Amino acid sequence: MxxxxxxxxxxxxxxxxxxxxxxxxxxxxxxxxxxxxxxxxxxxxxxxxxxxxxxxxxxxxxxxxxxxxxxxxxxxxxxxxxxxxxxxxxxxxxxxxxxxxxxxxxxxxxxxxxxxxxxxxxxxxxxxxxxxxxxxxxxxxxxxxxxxxxxxxxxxxxxxxxxxxxxxxxxxxxxxxxxxxxxxxxxxxxxxxxxxxxxxxxxxxxxxxxxxxxxxxxxxxxxxxxxxxxxxxxxxxxxxxxxxxxxxxxxxxxxxxxxxxxxxxxxxxxxxxxxxxxxxxxxxxxxxxxxxxxxxxxxxxxxxxxxxxxxxxxxxxxxxDRDRDVAGASRRILVALQEWPMTFNMGLIAALECLDAATEVIIRPHPRDSVALEAIRSTFAQASFSGTFVIQLPGDAAIEAALARSSLCITGFSTVGVEALRLGSYCLFTHPNAKNGLADYIDGSRCFYADSEAGIRSVLMSWQQAMRTQQAAGVQV
Structure with a gap:
């Protein structure tokens, strides 16, 4: 199956x-x-x-x-x-x-x-x-x-x-x-x-x-x-x-x-x-x-x-009025999980290696995954990632606050990805369900799809370069 x-x-x-x-x-x-x-x-x-x-x-x-x-x-x-x-x-x-x-x-x-x-x-x-x-x-x-x-x-x-x-x-x-x-x-x-x-x-x-x-x-x-x-x-x-x-x-x-x-x-x-x-x-x-x-x-x-x-x-x-963290949002990624581990793409763990130390990754479990927190922590701990991981429980902050603090949302095929787009952020879908089912939203410009480690890594590197360019130019994300 x-x-x-x-x-x-x-x-x-x-x-x-x-x-x-x-x-x-x-x-x-x-x-x-x-x-x-x-x-x-x-x-x-x-x-x-x-x-x-x-x-x-x-x-x-x-x-x-x-x-x-x-x-x-x-x-x-x-x-x-x-x-x-x-x-x-x-x-x-x-x-x-x-x-x-x-x-x-x-x-x-x-x-x-x-x-x-x-x-x-x-x-x-x-x-x-x-x-x-x-x-x-x-x-x-x-x-x-x-x-x-x-x-x-x-x-x-x-x-x-x-x-x-x-x-x-x-x-x-x-x-x-x-x-x-x-x-x-x-x-x-x-x-x-x-x-x-x-x-x-x-x-x-x-x-x-x-x-x-x-x-x-x-x-x-x-x-x-x-x-x-x-x-x-x-x-x-x-x-x-x-x-x-x-x-x-x-x-x-x-x-x-x-x-x-x-x-x-x-x-x-x-x-x-x-x-x-x-x-x-x-x-x-x-x-x-x-x-x-x-x-x-x-x-x-x-x-x-x-x-x-x-x-x-x-x-x-x-x-x-959104509580937009203009200074930090450009280097933050929100990983919105869904029903762990069925919809999680393990290729993301290895792909995170390409990000620099200035990047912060906010990992937000689904409300139904409260019993899987230790498994989630141990999985992300395997990443060769030089930046910072933050586990944010749904009860810690409203989802709109999490979206306001990030410029890229990574998710399997969650609603949060489309909401991030509407709020001005980038989005990366990583689950096969998104490839055809959400094709109307995926444009290769602000919304991407990748289901392999290489594909995810490519999107992350492009996003990182875009954020560096925007920061250098003083452009708000």
Missing amino acids: TDTNQSGSGLISAAKLRRVIDEVLQAVAERGYRDPDFQLVVRLFLFESLRRKGEQKRLPVMTACRFGLEQLIFLLPNLVRMWGASPAHLVVVPASHRVGQPVRTRGVSKHADSVVSALLLRSNQVMVFETGVGPASYRGPSGERVVNISLVVWILQRLIGVFSRTSKAPAELVVHALEQLNARPDRVSKKRFSRRLQRHLDRSKWLIRIYSRLLRLEPHCQVVTIVYYTLDAMAVTAVARRIGCRTVEYQHGIQNDDHPMYALGQVPANLGKAATLPRAFHVWDDVAGRRAMRWMSNYPNAGFRCQVIGNLWLEQVIGT
Whole structure:
């Protein structure tokens, strides 16, 4: 399940991943499993499992216990607030997409923050509903408490599971199709992989039952998901659509052309009947808009629509005074990591050798990579680099501050790269997913793509020379 680039880092290609998923689901559909929600739920499982090669990400036990205790303490206030409110807008955001500690006094994630802030200009009846393990005491942009009842949801799932018996046939059929393509992750046994998928399918149904009883929504409510493709968000969407609420997905990151959850043109099912899929997609630019319209055009009577509304967070940043470090930014590089180590190009480690001692490299892990900090540190420690390394946790500084302090952003295929471009910096993408999926942004002038050590080194040397020239001429980066 990997395409190995010239640096030998074994990066996972989204194009190959999507092809495998499409072929598996087509084989399953030919056996009669054409229900659109089933297809989407299996698609989600394969996307998460295959790109991680079968490995599951788990929080440290102490961290999970601490979060569980916080949720227990705030359980009653959260339930009272949730049941007592009649929100005009419900913003659903996964806990995994925000920092583990607040970089400001308030906020959930930068994109959830921006959506909530925009909605608050229209109505004060906005509720932030967070799913997954996270501190229940977190507050949103306006100071309101973020509702997170994941502990209750987890307990209810376990109780339902005790009394439920479901067929193993669908999961076994999917695993069989994977094996026919020689695509099942070899790090997990066939039996265990099938059992995981079965639990995933069961949970997708249980969550709809649970949220249909826990949520108090009225037909006038608009439900906005920041990441629609989590089981919780899909269940909330299904409940909302059943009630008659308007459902919207707000773009939370760059969506390359092979993203299995956004490149839906080959799904062998009628997505117009999918309850778990939002009907409106609000995207940042025409690139994302065209991508969405390609699959939406297959269902002209299903009520799907796409609207380009811009990157709300970026517009807020551009509209404020940026804390630009003019003197130092020209010699700083921001390395924005994603899901370590799957999307990291090891060619960068050797290529850093070409930079001089005046260069500072800021390494910023993804919020979901807090458990991999030691591995990240040890990997960069291997570099023959004469400059300075700085590990900057997401909780240490806001991402806009990190962008303001650098003139080059290096990332696999992260949204941060495009945001750096919009803010006037250079960008280097190093993951194969970016080569075609983000081709509309790569111009070879300010935005580059390189997936080999030699290619990365060439871009770094060109950037370094450009910065020296600009500094000598007294030009602001």
